[in-house]
Amino acid sequence: MPLDTAAPNALRLNGADNVAIALRRIAAGERIGHEATTAIEAIGNGHKVALAAIAAGQPVLKYGQVIGVATADIAAGAHVHSHNLGLSGLRQDAAAAPAWSRQEPARSFQGYRRANGKVGVRNYVGILTSVNCSSTVARHIAEAAERTGLLAKFPNVDGVVPITHASGCGMAASGDGFEVLRRTLWGTGANPNFGAVLLVGLGCEVIQIARLKADYGLVEDDSFQTFTIQEVGGTRRAIAEGLERLAGLLAVADRARRSDIPAGELVLGLQCGGSDGWSGVTSNPALGVASDRLVALGGTVLLSETPEIYGAEHLLYARARTPEVSGKLRARLDWWEDYTRRNGAEMDNNPSPGNKAGGLTTILEKSLGAVAKSGASPLNDVIEYAEPVRERGLVFMDSPGFDPCSATGQVASGATLIAFTTGRGSAFGCKPSPSIKLSSNSELYARQADDIDIDCGPIATGAATIEEKGAEILDYLLQVASGAQSQSEALGYGGAEFVPWQIGAVM
Structure with missing residues (x-):
């Protein structure tokens, strides 16, 4: 089938960016989107292409943020990836977040009110x-x-x-x-x-x-x-x-029966796994909108996977409700830097091979996209792995980036639902808390339709907006909370995904 040359083939996410993201495979010689640049080599779907020449040592920007530095001279129109992009200590400044306010009409779901006042979505x-x-x-x-x-x-x-x-x-x-x-x-x-x-x-x-x-x-x-x-x-x-x-x-x-419960009683765990170059552009921002809307309804949202906010922590510091909350997050990152050093690893050992095949290059790039799941609401608290949730709104729970382990901690902290974005096709489900899957691209949705609940790929082509998908995600979360089966539940996932974080010596 011939390419639709009238449709844009790449997207610049921020006016400050010096790379664009390929919306499909771009052949050498094609003009890049609406830019004045021509691809000098083939660029894979979801991968980065330089919009201008970038000298070795100069920062590469995506989302308007530094995702690394060029490790060699990069020509305009060249593929930007592991062979010419490396980790950097550079960070863009993050101004203190403006006062956040979002109004939502009252929503409810059919849940189980327990004797201690807590609310479940399954029995x-x-x-x-x-x-x-x-x-x-x-x-x-x-x-x-x-x-x-x-x-x-x-x-x-x-x-x-x-x-x-x-x-x-x-x-x-x-x-x-x-x-x-x-x-x-x-x-x-x-x-x-x-x-x-x-x-x-x-x-x-x-x-x-x-x-x-x-x-x-x-x-x-x-x-x-x-x-x-x-x-x-x-x-x-x-x-x-x-x-x-x-x-x-x-x-x-x-003896338990479902009853009408305000949506603000939900505790939602946020996960992303098998991320690709589109995760931070489509599914994660859309989940961020759903997260903000749930917070505005009085709900609780748990962001986790500490190694996967590394490089984007400055954005969360700027959203911390108090200096004490910011300090608790800094303390967890300090612990992780020591923990990885003691075990002969580094925080930038992420992304995984699958992430890189999908277009992600550095942990900074991955983290900037991952943090988008949390929306824009204030960071109200930071808790350790599996600690009970103490505050409503956005809460950060410390955990590894290994998805089953992180989700296990979220459920132990009180998450009654899990929302899981994926670009490569992660296979995961959770019991007792149902998990919904959000694909970052429509190719994955078509390939693994039995695993994916909502396709966020249309955002990349302009067929849907981030706000529209965010509204769709929230609606679906309330349906699942009321008893509708998610795809992972229908497939029988959840019986083998309890993976507590093991720390320390086994003797």
Whole structure:
């Protein structure tokens, strides 16, 4: 099929930029968009092309921000990527953000108001494990509930979710690793998308159930039960015990009913994975609009993946509600710089090979696009991984950039929904909190239609605006919150994506 030469083939995102982004594959000799520059070599879709000559050592600008410096002389019309663009310590100044105000008409969804006042969007029963050694028993209990027809007796329960993991022992009984794991375990169990929870241990592990209950003030009742495999007499008896306990927990959870809930009760986790050159142009800014609209409704939005804001942190400092909030974010970045140095890595080891194939070159470029998910509202708080959310509005939760690990922490912090943008086609889902997928480009949407909920690609061609897509995303989030299945839920994702952050020595 011949190219539509009347349609623009590239886009300059900011008047200060000295690169444009290819809207499709550009052949050598083609004029670049509406610029006076001609491509001197082929440029891949989503990749950068120089609009003017850039001397070695000079900054390269995209989004009006420095994304690195030229490592060699770059001719006008040349491909700008890893072979001639490197990381830089240069940053554009970020002025203090203006006073933010956005008005939204009241919105609501059909959710579950729990006894403690929190609101869920799903009604699962969870089987939590204190240690990897109890994972098989937890899985067998959940499978038996389905196989024997037990689950079918409780139509108001969305399912039984075994929360299994690879740790819980062979670790110190104090320190960062211990605190992060137990915070993640109980935070997940406390997520309001669970109507009831069964906690199963082995009995001799480091993460002791008795200590967990004492430290968090947990009391067993008709919606929270615990036991260990060793105390009930081994695997078969533990499965039988679990099924008996589960029947009571299912009956309790089954009493829950959806009711009309203000949209401001939602807690939304923001994720991006398999990003490409369009992620920061289409899907992430559109999600940013949806995030702002949810914040204006009184909701909470969690931005995370600390290594993927590196290089764009100055934009978040400018939006911090107070100097103390800005200082907490700086402290987390300082910790990460030390953490990566101690482990023989660097903060700019990102982007991944897939990101680079999609047109992203430096962590600065990736981070500038990633931060766009958070919109423009003030940064109200910074919390550590899996810490409970304390403030409404935009909150930053510290986490690795590995998506399943980051989303696990967000769910433990209280996220009841996950919005996940992707340009390359990440395969992810989450339980108990449903995940929706947003594609940055229409080619991906056409190729993986069963995985993607909303295509943000039309923004690049002018067929839709960022505001229009943001409105579509918010509408869809409220539909999913009210019970509509996301694509990842329909595909059965979420059973193997619980990935707590492991810090410290395994002994």
